[in-house]
Amino acid sequence: MTPTTPTADQRYVPASVGEITSLLASTCDACSRTHFPTVTECPACGGVIHETRLSRGRLSALTEVTAPPPGALIEPPYNVGVTDFAEGIRVIGLVDGDVIVGDEIEVAVFEYHPDRSTFAFRRRIS
């Protein structure tokens, strides 16, 4: 296959801070595994992949980080969780607002530093 040019660090559909978005993932045509972030071909089986968007899931784990990790620009304390998506993948990400394990989750753009945003999981309101 011809390698596609990877989009620089694009992990979610661009949107404004606070708005709902989707994670950009890759699903394999051959083995059906979904990978996040995106890949150029399936690292599990070498199969051709197509784009999948992950937008709704369920929170399965949650913890708080209280001490600053090396190199982090985010200020502790902050919450991190695991969201399980129906596509058979679980993704680790920041958590925005009050969420408990078991909650239905949506993905939104979250500003954690004046110059930095990323995706975050929040309780589904839509």
Added chain:
Amino acid sequence: MKDVAIVGVGIHPFGRFDHGYRQIGEVAMRDCLADAALQPEDVDMVLVANVGAEMAKGHNIVNRVRYIGKPIINVEAACASGGSALSLGASLIESGAARTVLCVGVEKAPRGFVAGAGFESWQVESGLGVNPLYFSFQAQDLMRDKDVTVEDLADVAVKNHKHAVHNPNAMYRREITREEVLASRPVCDPLTLLMLCTPNEGAAAVVLMHKEEAARRGLDNSIRISGIGLVSRGADDWFVPAPSLQSDLTSITARAAEAALTQAGVGVDDIDVVECQDTDAASELIAYRDLGLCKKGEEAELLRSGATTLGGSIPVNVSGGLLSKGEPLGASGLGQIHELVTQLRGAAGARQVEDAKIGMAHVMGAGHNACVVVVQR
């Protein structure tokens, strides 16, 4: 694997020291050569396991001891660096490429969280690049799906600290109580400070020799490496630094254990003593299952039964484990081999596992590496 004998082991205690990694490695190397009654020039090759020092670290250590003029190769595979060096050394001997290989593992880790564990910059900057976070998610999965409580997690730390009282090379040699563990500073729920190992400093060394070369030299060749399983990530494994995981997971440790046991031609029931990667308390319980010491779902039961405590049917981490020794990344795997050889020699004193004949060592690390080694006499 039939031909690889361990003819000497050496160690520099694990802890915090004023001297540098070169001196730390030198101590273990000299201790090991003295234990084997060998001269530095007797070795054909030196493999040095280290994660964070600098370029040519192994050379900088060996040159303090002797200019041997032989190949010195630096090996890095995160927490599995020591296992990787040992695997490479054993393969060289089995293949005939070398008769005597010295493996040295050394680390002088800075205080605090391990940096540079392979996370991408977006993970690091947004605060996702910190290992205990991922250990806590494994712990939460374990507690949700199995009969495991936070008290069980505390009891893993209690057990290993109790063992470490008798290990002069451990960093923490004080018994602790369940209450102390639970009351220690929360790090990432459910893990508290005393349920996590400390990245620290130390070194360990192992000298491997073809059994016939050992016999020719009149050395004791009765302790052998009989199996090594060294594997990297498979499609459905998960560990740091990956930002996502498949819903249905496989175990990298289980594959490494199966490979090692098959090569050794022994069953897990034949194992007398285990040193495993207790980076955190939950990881030890997960290792019980993945190494085959118990069935899935019986992890806590095995701990509660006392089987994995010194005096039990399958003692785990009688050295004190990483929870008590600390984890000098490059040295931890060879530190486990040092412990197993000490046990197989019957020289472990108050922490001796009675009549230990077969030992199993397990490390796993970032990138996803796992190495399981079977040592027997």
